[in-house]
Amino acid sequence: MADAGIERHVGSPHSGRARSPSRSNGCCEPLRYSPAEGQVSIFHMVAIDRNGRPAILVQRFDGPTADTAVQAGLWASKQLGRR
Secondary structure, three states: OHHHOEEEOOOOOOOOOOOOHHHOOOOOOOEEEOOOOOEEEEEEEEEEEEOOEEEEEEEEEEEEHHHHHHHHHHHHHHHOOOO
16 A cells, blocks of 8 residues: 555554444554645545446556546446446
């Protein structure tokens, strides 16, 4: 994950030590995202129906902000059968 500029908040109050009803098993840790200037990483998820069963498709897109947003949108449209 560090290659994409995403890191765990080490020592965060939510790093697994803090317990609350929504984080009872400590699974949810905040992430810090620090892209290079003009760059973005998009983690795109699309909920679909495949052969009568629900599915979630996941794809990561990295690059210049505008180009990456277009790539992610075109991928999602294709997965949804729109293009």
